Structure formats: structure tokens, C-alpha cells
Amino acid sequence: MGSRPTSAARTPNRLSGTTPLYSAVKQMILDRIANGAWAPGHRVPSENELVAELGLSRMTINRALRELAIEGTLRRVQGLGTFVAEAKSSTGLVEIRAVIDTITERGNRYSASMVINEEERATPDVAEELEIGLAQPVFHTIIVHCENDLPVQLEDRYVNPALAPHYFEQDLTAITPDQFLAQRIGLTEAEHAIDAVLPANWEAKLLGVGRNEPCLLVRRRAFSGKKVATAARLLMPSGRLNIHSRMHIKL
Template sequence: MAETQSDTLKLDGAGPVYDQIRRAIRDLVVGGAWPPGTPVPPEHALMEQLGTSRMTVHRALVQLAREGLITRRRRSGTVVASPPASHAMFDILSIPEEIERLGQDYAYEILAREVGKVSPEVAERFGLKRSDRIVHLLVLHRGDGRPHVLEERIIHLAAVAAAAGEFFAEVPPGDWLLQNSLWSQAEHAISAVGASVQEAGLLEIAETEPCLLVERRTWNQDRPVTAVRLLYPGPRHRFVGRFGPYGPA
């Protein structure tokens, strides 16, 4: 199979050889000839077929991995990557709906739940007062059994008192809040971050793999309702915002 795939690679003769290899593979991926999950020929097979050095082939594959077109794994080899999941930037996201739209089976696990006053670490991370009473949650959401996003959330009990007695066994926290609280304002912030050792372990990614951090806060009038940090494995996700001159479309 690898030999057949390498035979389909045609270099165009324009520019550095590594870039010709990159473009040839990119065109096969983008054009659908190599769908997601297709094994990419190993470096030695590409060397022999294209008559070039291993360093040149390696450079092309590294660039393709940076572009998110291929996924390289030491034990299982290199495969064509799945397209990144798209998310609406302006919505209050229902994570179960987000995963189901991808055609995946949704599941979640409450990893930690604490009720009461704010710890110094949580107060600093979320910009809270030490006197605030909250529910603090850590939740892992999965799609088809694979970690999709790690959620850390605080719920202000002054705004949503019922959260103190809720264990979220049937409905994940975000969806429960949409059903049991009101909000009038929301704020989003998106940044690129590195995962901590614990976060990387939970998301089943390398410690060096970049992540997208979505931070959201909601208020009902001037009263804070919830704040959440959603950590997504970067190469598997992208966020989309469509808007017009009068705001989100």
C-alpha cells in the first residue's frame, strides 16, 4: 500500500525539493485522494521513490505536521490527519451538541467537584474574591472515547444556589446551567497555551503539544453566574466566527 501511495506523488520541479514533496502530499490530502487515516509512506520509501535524501523528506513531513495535514506517531507511523473540528466562536457552546455534530458518541466524566469557599489557587486563576462561595468542577468530555476538551468551571452560588446540591450525574455542568440559570452578558477570550503535565495526561497528548484555551464568563445583569476554562488539543480544533457590520451573523 505504501508503495502505491508513493508512486502517486508527482513533483512539479518548482523550488526546493522538500517544498515540492510538501506540495505533492498536500494536494493529495486536500484533493481527497488520501482521506483521513491514510498511512503516509515511511521516509525510506519516499527517499527511494523520489531519489532524494532522508533529511529532505523529513523536512517536508515536519512541515506538513505543523500545518495539521498529517499526524506523526513513533509507534504507529504517519497518517493523514482528520480535519479539525470547527466551533462557533460567539455561541454559548453545548459541548454534547458540539461533539454530536461531529458524528461522534458523547460521554463525560466529573473528575473533581468541590463546594464552598475559594482556594487561593482557584481565586488567582479565575480572579475571584476569597469570600466567594462557589462550586468548582473539573470535567473531561469525550467524543468516541477520545478526549475532546478539558473543562474547569466555577459556578457562583450567589447566582445559582441550586448548584450546591447538584452532582451533574445526568447532565454536564454547561448544559445544566443553560437549563437552570439566566445570563444577560458573556465574555470570550481565546489563547494558545501549553498544557500542564496533568492536563496533557488527561487529554492524552504530549506535554509539548499546543492547546487552545477558551475562557468564558457570564453575568446576569451585574451578578456573575459562571466562569469556565475549556482546554482543547490545538491541532484537532479550530474556531470560526461569522459576523456582519451589526455583530454576529
């Protein structure tokens, strides 16, 4: 960072293959935080101060600080300053992946069988989940997803026909309903809840497990704008399909 370019004739700021300057600035700040020099809440030098200290343009400094703010390392307040963010307790994000991706990435064979595929009238529960009127028509599919013919997930899904009138025209054993809906409708938001349950009788039968086998239950709702496009219960016998992740901690 040392070569301070004079105004007119521009000295080359980067040697070939060098890390970008904004990136070096980010790293310098991360280092000062890591070694304890800047504790959480500490006030980071202003953009202008860093411009003077490092001999870089303000846009470069700004990009470094802005990205660190987006990444959660810093907090910025207009008119006030930039501060080291409070330490995040190591709360983690876990990714819920599409079954088919998990299976094919493991090099295994994916198959699915359709159990139910019909238009029904919304019961009170379904109406509430889809946020539509009682007894409105809804599409209902139940699919068993298999890895090498072993059932790994039971998908019980309701779809709002107003948003996906062509839902049934698709071969839903070839493409995941989630994939289809994501492509066909513009899904903008999703909601997840994870729980542990014991399977109902019919669920245990379809999955080929005992009634005392604990299962992961993921309830997922996907939205298109403010409307609920689909609500699904994904039931997975313990041990067959893992939910896991490894991730960096911001600070």
C-alpha cells in the same frame, strides 16, 4: 415597485410570491452601494424623498432603512439624515459552541467524566474571577469531555453558589454545565477570551496529550445581571475540536 396605488381604491401591491416591498427597497439600496453609486458616507435620500421616488408609504421605506441600519449597512441620525456606513474591515465573528453540540452534530458519541466535584473556598484568583469575597464558598467542577471516548476538552469551572445553589444536584456529565446554568439561572451576558497555551502536567495527563502539544484555551465567564455566575477554563488540544465559522460581511 412601479404600481403606485391611488388613494381610495387600492391596487394590489404584490403579486403572489413576490418579494416584499421593503425587501426590494433594501436590495435596491444594497445594489446602489455595491456598484459604487453610493460610496461610504454618502447621504441616502430621506424617507420622504424615497416615498416620492418609489411611490411607497413611509412606513415601508422606514422599515427598509431601519433594518439596513440594524444590519450595519446604514447609519441614521435623527434630524440629520441617513448615510452609507463606513466599510467594515473584514473583522469576523467566530462562534464558540457547546462541546456537546459540535460532537453530536458530527454524528459522534459524547461522553464525559467528572474529575473533581466539590465545594471549596475561593482562592484570590478565583475570588477575583467570580468577583466575590476571599474564602467564600464556591463550587468547583473539573470535567473531561470526550468524543468517541477521545478527550477533546478539559473544563475547569467555578460556580457562584449564591446564584446556583442547586448546581450539584444535576448530573453534570449528562448535561453541560453551561446548558444547565443557562436554563436554571437567567444568564444574560458572556465574556470570552481565547489564547494558546501548553498544558500543565495534570492537564496533559487528563487529555492524553504530550506536554508539548499546543492547546486552545477559552476562558469564559457568564453573568446573571451584574453578578458573575460562573467562570470556566476550556482547554482543547489542537486539532481535536475546531473553532470556526463562516459568515456574511455586512457591507
